[in-house]
Amino acid sequence: MNRVSQRVRSQVLLGVLGWHCLLLASSVFGMATPPQKTTQQVAIGSSAVMLKTDDLRASPDVKSPLLLRVEKGAQVRLLNSQSGWSQISNAGHTGWVRVLSVRKQGNEGIELSDLGELGKKPQGKVVAVAGTRGLDVQQLSLASYDPAEVERLRGYAVSRREAEQFAQAAGLHPREMSYFAAPNQ
Amino acid sequence: MMGSSAVTQKGMSNMKQKFPGFVVVAMLVGIFGTSQIQANDLKDLFKGYLKNKIAPPVQEQPVTPATSEASAEKPAEQLLQALMGGNVSEQEEDRIGQQIAGNLLGAAPLVRDDGLQRYVNRVGRWVALQTERPDLNWHFGVIESDDLNAFAAPGGYIFLTKGLYQRLDSEAELAGVLGHEIGHVLRKHHLKLLQKSQGIAAIGGLLGRKLKNESEVLQNVIGNGAEVVARGLDKDAEYEADRIGVVLSARAGYDAYALPAVLAEIGHVAKNDTRVSLLFKTHPLPEDRLSHLSDAVTDALDALPEGQSGAGRFYRLR
Numbered sequence A: 001m002n003r004v005s006q007r008v009r010s011q012v013l014l015g016v017l018g019w020h021c022l023l024l025a026s027s028v029f030g031m032a033t034p035p036q037k038t039t040q041q042v043a044i045g046s047s048a049v050m051l052k053t054d055d056l057r058a059s060p061d062v063k064s065p066l067l068l069r070v071e072k073g074a075q076v077r078l079l080n081s082q083s084g085w086s087q088i089s090n091a092g093h094t095g096w097v098r099v100l101s102v103r104k105q106g107n108e109g110i111e112l113s114d115l116g117e118l119g120k121k122p123q124g125k126v127v128a129v130a131g132t133r134g135l136d137v138q139q140l141s142l143a144s145y146d147p148a149e150v151e152r153l154r155g156y157a158v159s160r161r162e163a164e165q166f167a168q169a170a171g172l173h174p175r176e177m178s179y180f181a182a183p184n185q
Numbered sequence B: 001m002m003g004s005s006a007v008t009q010k011g012m013s014n015m016k017q018k019f020p021g022f023v024v025v026a027m028l029v030g031i032f033g034t035s036q037i038q039a040n041d042l043k044d045l046f047k048g049y050l051k052n053k054i055a056p057p058v059q060e061q062p063v064t065p066a067t068s069e070a071s072a073e074k075p076a077e078q079l080l081q082a083l084m085g086g087n088v089s090e091q092e093e094d095r096i097g098q099q100i101a102g103n104l105l106g107a108a109p110l111v112r113d114d115g116l117q118r119y120v121n122r123v124g125r126w127v128a129l130q131t132e133r134p135d136l137n138w139h140f141g142v143i144e145s146d147d148l149n150a151f152a153a154p155g156g157y158i159f160l161t162k163g164l165y166q167r168l169d170s171e172a173e174l175a176g177v178l179g180h181e182i183g184h185v186l187r188k189h190h191l192k193l194l195q196k197s198q199g200i201a202a203i204g205g206l207l208g209r210k211l212k213n214e215s216e217v218l219q220n221v222i223g224n225g226a227e228v229v230a231r232g233l234d235k236d237a238e239y240e241a242d243r244i245g246v247v248l249s250a251r252a253g254y255d256a257y258a259l260p261a262v263l264a265e266i267g268h269v270a271k272n273d274t275r276v277s278l279l280f281k282t283h284p285l286p287e288d289r290l291s292h293l294s295d296a297v298t299d300a301l302d303a304l305p306e307g308q309s310g311a312g313r314f315y316r317l318r
Helices: A002-028 A037-042 A112-120 A124-131 A137-142 A147-155 A160-170 B002-018 B021-032 B036-054 B073-085 B090-107 B114-128 B162-167 B171-186 B189-196 B198-204 B214-222 B235-251 B258-267 B274-282 B286-297
Strands: A046-050 A054-057 A066-070 A075-082 A085-090 A093-098 A102-104 B139-143 B150-153 B157-161
Touching: A066 A085, A066 A093, A075 A102, A102 B286, A137 B090, A147 B090, A147 B139, A160 B114, B073 B090, B073 B189, B073 B214, B090 B139, B090 B150, B090 B157, B090 B189, B090 B214, B114 B139, B114 B171, B139 B162, B150 B171, B150 B189, B157 B162, B157 B171, B162 B258, B171 B235, B171 B258, B189 B235, B235 B258, B235 B286, B258 B286
Parallel strands: B139 B157
Antiparallel strands: A046 A075, A046 A102, A054 A066, A054 A093, A075 A085, A085 A093, B150 B157
8 A cells, every 4th residue: 555655656757757858858959858757747646637537535535535526537646545546636736536536647758767777877778678578479479389488387387276275374365346247438 | 297298209209201201111121130139120110100101290389288198089089069159068177278278388488486476376276166166176376477477277277477467566456356256267258268269160070081199180170379368358358357357256255346446556557558558459458347247247346345565465476
């Protein structure tokens, strides 16, 4: 729960860092800096859009007081997330909607992990790309059966009993839930 | 164990291409004379030659799984008929899945980390126990690749790449990803894809004339190597697997929102990043998958007590 909000916070932070890197890069390459970037750094939270109409509630709980309805497609600010809920601000109100009702926008094109690597090694991105092991269609088509790897895989198989013991030790309790039907398109 | 016999066979067939069999035998007689031991060897060789002349050996198959030995003509026929008729047994489904899994592992081997692989199998098997096919031969593996992707093969063979694993933050997220792949196995998405493929009909035509061995039939059905995992399913199959992934996470006691969190995370990767090119080629974009989940879930999870994230137990890779 804290982890999720931590992640959101770190993404916001990285987003800001990202713009700095871009600014740096664009000044190196002599490109003009688009004016809207300054506002990006100042705004609180991230820009987000409502995927569906949902109730904005005072706290992350379906039983908490309803503040207002937020319509599908509305532009909001995403402030925080925790299990199942996202905190947003919209039209002067701050509250919570279901996490699946809202989607963060922007930030695409900036690779978070690459930004992380930039800090570690001066030419981190170049090194990382050279060392990557991808899986493309050609590689997959040319692959041939590896019996030793299949044996290895078999060796890791877990019995029903072992899985149940694992879950018990972890305090994982099975719950009943039906499969969801496909939504009407 | 298959390796050595395959090599010998290969050597022989190479020889046969160069010289007709009787020339080889005659040459060997000339070289070795007629001492007792060698005479027996030659007799065997000659017998082998005659046998091959009468019933030519099936063409050598480089991808031969460990379980299929010779005399697999019956299973081959059965497998083909099962595939054509759409009633594949659990055992046959496993054979197909094993062949695909072995081919995929040929392209990207398992990460050499016993702790990791055991952990992933425990979590995966626990999630699989919450399904209507709890006792399949479920296998889970993390494979060496920086790509962000996960794969399922019929019969319960499930893989995720190291690149994707490193993006995960918790056991619940792992369970969500595995749940999505388990969904493909439950609904036999890939099996149906193979049954629809043109190859089946073409191989079926050979039935009346000459039966091939089982592994050859299998590989023909599957296509080239592990290319089948790079063939996209239709979008609805992916959306269905997402819905199943969320439900299975919830059933297993995990935070049901962990899979959506992974999708959101993948959505932040640049679209032109090569590490997601295969994933985005074969799946709808993460934002579309999230929208779809949002429409499907509605308020179904509201009454559910909060599940575990299992972040503390999550096996972290260095």
